[in-house]
Amino acid sequence: MKVINMQKIKSFVFPALGVLCLGAALTWVFCFTSLGWFWTISWRGYTELTDGVYVNEDFQHSKQDVLKVLEEAEKRVENFWGKLTGKPTIIISDDEKDLCQMGWTGNPALTTTVVFFGAHNYVLISPDGFNVDVAAHELTHAELHRRLYQGRIFSFSQSVPLWFDEGVALQNDWREIYDLEACSAAAEMEATPDLDALETPEQFYVSDPQIRHNNYVASKQEVSGWILEHGMEGFIRLIDQIRIEGDFRSAYYDETW
Ligand SMILES: [Zn+2]
Structure with a gap:
């Protein structure tokens, strides 16, 4: 009578399944995710x-x-x-x-x-x-x-709200459409958007192009104002403080700056 050694089978099957799953996961990451593309960009022509x-x-x-x-x-x-x-x-x-x-x-x-x-x-x-x-x-x-x-x-x-992230990026984006003074749509910015309500991509990148545009303009204005008031040195310190303490609001609105 042949005795099936379950222990032996298990010791072969489980590692093989593990390798298979890992292989499938890696294939999925490399072929179907943006990250996989970034990592393998030099192999893609x-x-x-x-x-x-x-x-x-x-x-x-x-x-x-x-x-x-x-x-x-x-x-x-x-x-x-x-x-x-x-x-x-x-x-x-x-x-x-x-x-x-x-x-x-x-x-x-x-x-x-x-x-x-x-x-x-x-x-x-x-x-x-x-x-x-x-x-x-x-x-x-x-x-x-x-x-x-x-x-x-x-x-x-993300450790900063999206309006801040975009507001900072716009400091070096000199397209006129994002300048409040030059912006032809400035008159249409009836009310400055509430920045507290622009923390996530869903809140910031809304489908209405005018509202989305206003979000960009207001964020740029807000960050420029902060830098004007506290200087670039203060701004660099602000980023350091957010990194160390992890609390955007208490750093950004700290009145002791
Ligand atoms: Zn951006």
């Missing part, structure tokens, strides 16, 4: 123009044009922050299918931050966002996130 800057094959602009735009944007962001604490991975693409795979939803550009043993930023730029203002806007988001989350092992929540 993208060329690294310079350290951490990738463009798709046959990108509509020359290497010189791309580097010129990024150089100018970086200079602007550096003038604002002082020395930058790190460089994000930058992916520029005019392939709509690829852009969608990387989380693009039609906006000119976007910054994705992963907090895992520090902040890792991925800036994705579409053809509409290929200009100094949009690049500087995204690089400012990236630098802010890096400063806010450096030293964290991991985090799934």
Whole structure:
């Protein structure tokens, strides 16, 4: 009579199942998530123009044009922050299918931050966002996130409200449409939006373009006002305080600044 050794079977089947599940999970991450795309961008026909800057094959602009735009944007962001604490991975693409795979939803550009043993930023730029203002806007988001989350092992929540994140990024985005003075829609901003009600993406990026635009303009104004009052040194200290204490409101509205 043949005796089936269950112990032996278990010791083979369970590890095999584990490896299979891990393999399936990794395949899913690499093939179907934006993060997987960012991590494997150089295997997907993208060329690294310079350290951490990738463009798709046959990108509509020359290497010189791309580097010129990024150089100018970086200079602007550096003038604002002082020395930058790190460089994000930058992916520029005019392939709509690829852009969608990387989380693009039609906006000119976007910054994705992963907090895992520090902040890792991925800036994705579409053809509409290929200009100094949009690049500087995204690089400012990236630098802010890096400063806010450096030293964290991991985090799934944002430590500042979205209006602040956008307000900071807009300090280096000089498009006239976001300037209250130059903004032709200023008259339509009947009431300044309540910033406390603009903390999450759902609250901030509303579908009504006029309201969304007002949210951007008001956020930019609010952050410029804070910096004007407290200076850039105060602003850098503010970011440090938020990072250390983790409480945006008590830091931002601290009257002892
Ligand atoms: Zn932004």
